[in-house]
Amino acid sequence: MAGRGGKRAEVRQECLTHTLLNPLVHRELATIGAIDAVIPREKNPGYVMVLRAAKASKQANVEQMSTMIRVAGVQPSESGGALESMLQLQSSMARRAGTLMMLRAMRLAEAEIVREYSEIVDRLDGIFRTGIDKCWRRAIKRLTILTAHIAKRGGRPDVEERLALPMPLNRYFAHDDDRVCFRCLFDRPGHHNPLERGNDHPYVYLCSACHDEVLADFPPDIAEASKHWSDHDLEMHVLEKALGRPSKLKAELLVLAKMSDVSPDMPPPPLPRKAAFDAAPKRRTTAEPRPRTELGGIADSPLEQAYTDALFDYDTVRSNW
């Protein structure tokens, strides 16, 4: 398994990989195109975050599967083709009909993708299986997010999506309105207040549970320094950290996994497995000649000349350290 010149896994597995994965790559690409078509039209910034997260997750799946196909020496699918055009049209129309319709359209497509992953995961071995399992988990999480939002907006307690969720709806949403946490993409209950910022600023919302989790994630030195911060400054630091890639990835691998009833795939912190090794030659450096350092005659003015003279007179410079 490698690029050219490297060892390769067995041919059967690679051919199988290509045959199985290219249709999924094709479908994921098509749904990305559909998402791109609706993002600029979405009014609720929270749902823009949901859409962006779905897009990023699909991009990761495509890149992962494309690598599997590429190492098999085959060209991965590079476009969503006619399906993409159809889904773009469908999602744009659904968007016009409202957010709920758009979410339902996306969920339909997503459910199909989850089903396809579930069908192929057992047919692969080794790291290919590990990889597809990760893609599948991402798809399940996307489906859960969409399902939860539809269940909430759908209103009735017996709505199909509500029944499909692994947890009661109030574990996903602490409030009745349409607020979406920019970190976990739900609006989970917790101890601290949710944080909301808008008015003249770009709108951002962090749910109570994420507020708790981000505060707990400050390293000890920053947590100590934060005792000096005003409430406003502390909130701004929490929001900044919550919106960073590490915090969002942690939420995806821990929180979304839990809320989707899949086992968390959070990596353990790496153990320092290497000691510093100095590969520099141990021989002594040969003495170099002292080079010419003066710049006589170039300066355009007495002031410049005085500076240049000082620059090459180390004692003068050192007196300014």
Place this chain on the structure above:
Amino acid sequence: MTRTVETWTPSVCGFCSVGCGVEIGSSGGEIVAVRGRKSYPVNRGRLGPKGLNQFYANRHPTRALYPMIRNRSGKLVRATWDEAMTAIADKFNETLITEGPDGVAFYNSGQLLLEEYYTLAKIARGGFGTTNIDANTRLCTATTAASLMESFGADGPPGAFEDFERTECIVLVGHNAAEQSTVLWMRILAAKNGKMKPKVIVIDPRRTFTVETGADLHLQLRPGTNIALLNGICNLLIRNNWIDQKFIRRHTVDFDQFRETVSQYPPALVERITGVPQARLRQAAEWIGRSKTTVTTCLQGVYQSNQATATACTVNSMHLIMGKIGKPGCAPFQFAGQPSSMNTRECGADGTYPAYRNWEDVDHMRDLAVRWNVPVELLGKKPVSAPEIFELVEKGFVKVLWVTGTNPAASMTDRMQQIRGLAGVFLIVQDSFVDTETAQFADVILPAAMWGEKTGCMTNAERRCSLLMKAVEPPGEARSDFDIFVDFAWRMNLRDKAGEPLIQYTDPEGAFNEWRENSRGTIPDYSGMTYAKLVERGGIQWPCNDDHPDGTTRLYEEAVFPTPWQISEVYEKDLETGHEHTQREYRQKRSARGRAILIAAEFREPAEPPDREYPFTAISGRQVYHWHTRTKTMKSPVLASAAPGVFVSINKADAKRLGINDGDIVRVTSRRACVEAPARVGNLVPRKTVFVPFHYGRLDRNESANNLMAKSHDAVSKQPVQKSAAVRVEKVRSADGRTWW
């Protein structure tokens, strides 16, 4: 003994962003001399001590001569190129399959060549879609880019170096020009004896060499209070009507909001916050306001400090309210740090997309996808910054980290924690030297050609692109970074939509030509440049295209700014959280229609203020004889002997109270780690402040200023705060009169 030069090859200095023209003297396949190019407009023959002495690094015995791989006993042993590159490709493929694109990361430099950045960006973003790519420019000029985007809609420094000679007033904010930009400082000093005789105002907590050699007014403020001081100056400019109402009305938005914010900073309050006497503040405002022309520069004293982007934006706003932009002698000069940091920003090898394209704008991404012939669906990912990448490494999300031409084990804040991450990740180090602190944790070392040993372009802080010609062959088996990246793309079998290799060019000129086309019609337009033209002209300022075949001296001469949503590089971020508007929010917020945005911010205390346990503030900075972590400068006998070691500057009143004499060894301790070094006692730093130069970082010594600094960064630019940590100071032992100075 000086050897006779056989050949002089035209090039550009490989240190700072001034980008002086040099000629490299070679003899017998070795570089033996460097001299300034008298015909080059930037320096006209001038060079600083680093520029003159840079070639000693090229022939140093610690050069990386062949690839190395860490064996099972933990030793780095010699390998062939094929073995090393296969190991890397295998590891990348395995990680991409099991983890996806979040599992790999690239951390590159501000010292590579344009063609190398472009190729790396294309591989990472267009090849396998990782967004974990950034450069060490995050530590030096990320705030430059961020502030230009916030104020004007896109990156791109508006001014030119000739503005320093055509101005009546120069303001240096956190810019120790005499030690950082020596040749620019020479030009400024020459101008002071010339026709314009500009007043020079220096804003810096330290009495620096710049203050000593050429300042007319020094505003010695407390660390971390830049924004209060600048708000105070802007307030006085408005109150005294030293502003251009017509320009404000026609070419800016949000003036009322700006005025409201800065009006809350009267001189008395500014003095209380900053420690700068009111009279000095008024003097500065008067010189700035009454001069017909003003140039203001910012550098690390702004960019690595508290409220970095807000401060830099306030400088931009100060110029906008006076209408001092886009004219000779007028520019907010947000400086670059390294010689090619402009290129990493332009080409998308940092946290941006190539040619200042907006990652959120599907049309921008579609345009890029067409030019690269890759699926548009895989572009448009939110960029990830270096501090985030290193956190991802530390937490185990990133499994493979490829470091090119930089030394994070010495340069990142909270360094001891960062080193733990480097010791755990699969680390590829592509560098010219094997003795860097980072290389000691490598799993694979790739020997890279360095300055003078390869051909390609660099663009300086005034947007001037120059061609550096190869003067000598690299030593041993070292290859150019360009060749290494192209080989990697081939081994990864990266292809475009047509099934053709993603990287189809094979030499730097081919890469440059593709970049020219990629940038055509964008803000940093290189389409009118060719290698032949660069050789002939010796450096051209972008945009250079059919309309401006000779390049463009300064931007915004018509005072039309790239703020419309269709061309803006960013949709305006929240200065306090870093969160960006969605496209829809940006369009609804206001219609800037080509007008610049006036930005002001309230002063906020630094994230780690001093307290009873840690009563001092540690700041860091540079010495003129060294560059960054001394990877190159420590190899020059002259430079190494001029600045042989770390020290701690302390105010003599504090020293007396603590029983510290000049040269005594002191320990400076923060919440994270400590520095032990001889004390330099004097009046250069204010009371309750210590200064530590940031160049030193040997693994076996407590000498790194970055040991002290927290892992905190500016919310918008994500630039680490390397100029402020709460510390305590204690004497360790007496020097008994022995010092190296």
